[in-house]
Amino acid sequence: MVTRPSRQATMQLHDGRRLAWSEWGSVDGIPVLFCTGAGMSSWLGFGASALSNLGLRLIAIDRPGLGLSDPHPHKTLSSWADDMREFFAAQSLDNVLAVGFSQGAPFAFAASAQGGVKALAIVSGQDELTYPGLLSLLHPDVKGMIAAIQQDPVGFEQHFSQMATADGLWQLIIGMSAECDRILYESDTFSQSFRRALQEGFSQGAQGYARDLVNALGSWPMKLEEITIPVDIWYGGQDTSTVHSPDFGATLALRLPNVSRTFEPNEGGSILWTKSEQILSKLKSHLSHA
Template structure:
């Protein structure tokens, strides 16, 4: 199975304490070690990873739609902190009494780290992650277009959110991904064994319109309302040397790894931003090791 991508084995929704629902998709043994997956920008729950390795590793992978995306109800007032509360409810609603680790890919990174800072997860793996782009040490490294978005998010977040809600869509996201990625990543994203699943997930992400994505973008591009320096659960950062870092970490996680106590940075020189699908087993094995060490 090329890239470890296949149809979800189980689908469902968990009702949160305020009555909203969060949609999820699952792969792997139902009694396996729970690993939550927070997908990239505007990507719905149906695109998982590592399907070839889940049974061998004993992993139950649960991909979660953020509010307003896919099968999850909207929450126009949400923040990164309320997302951690939602995930706490999700963990309880799924009966994950021993807790769960998390993988945050690309735009899912701040959402994963928010859960790590809140102690909602046992360990976190950030793969090709978006960084806290407002941090002073990154100011001179940002792509001009991204710097403009960061500035707009700080000066007029409501205006930026309204503009993205009006203009964004699945086709726009597909163009951005294929235009801003390294050629090796474009080859993967456009491969007939991967592209249909990815494009379907983007359509899912915009099924309710673009408001959910727009909120995600503003939350991610503003200063994060938690200190990554306060994270006490184990964190591993994965970056590909060929990833241009335009919409991910512009310095391949160097500053972020220094800021997160005890974090482990893995920069793979021959990989691009799509390493979640080319090095799935490595990511999962590393996360399981971290999660087990936290429980000892």
């Protein structure tokens, strides 16, 4: 289900910051940018057994301030998109596909909006929760966080970075997960990889995660209505996370011009791992239709 990275590497960005990433699959495969979940390093991948057959190369990035990537002093979704544009050019990556899981969804959308991505899959993704049609559907705790960020983003980030820990985030994820997801997440091999990714994600402290949270829960700078590449969105009906899409991507699908929504009523938020091959196969199929 999960395997350790086949390769890990770093590069220096033009401003001197280090950007780190992990890879699975063939070095000559079609690149798939993987935007990981909240607070994680790039250690936890998905679909490793399907990558070779599909001719894909999964590339998971340590977002700035997480894992081995240096922090960005003013990280935003737009600065992340700039980093990815530089990364694609430096690594000579063409026909890039992208996957955004959970909190990685807004980062995947941001990278796709700047033009370097050919097709995108959003899996158990966090929606743009400030969108007017979603506010009434949100859990009160999430509404409270969004209000606090809107009122004082700097203060929220400072407060959150002082209290958040890798173990605390693990407990939060397990606590808000459905039983079908907990069975997977708490299994020996998976939990070891998941918790390692969180420990590495917090290795520089909690500031990187706190900044991601502010960026993801605030208003997004890109207009989803203007993203014209194919977008596959995948949700499981058993997904009980309060920070994913509150209507399982139904409103999100209405905002995207070129979208396919798959709703699996018996799957949970872990659909990224239980349906890896189907997600990757469908994503790759958009290249042949381009």
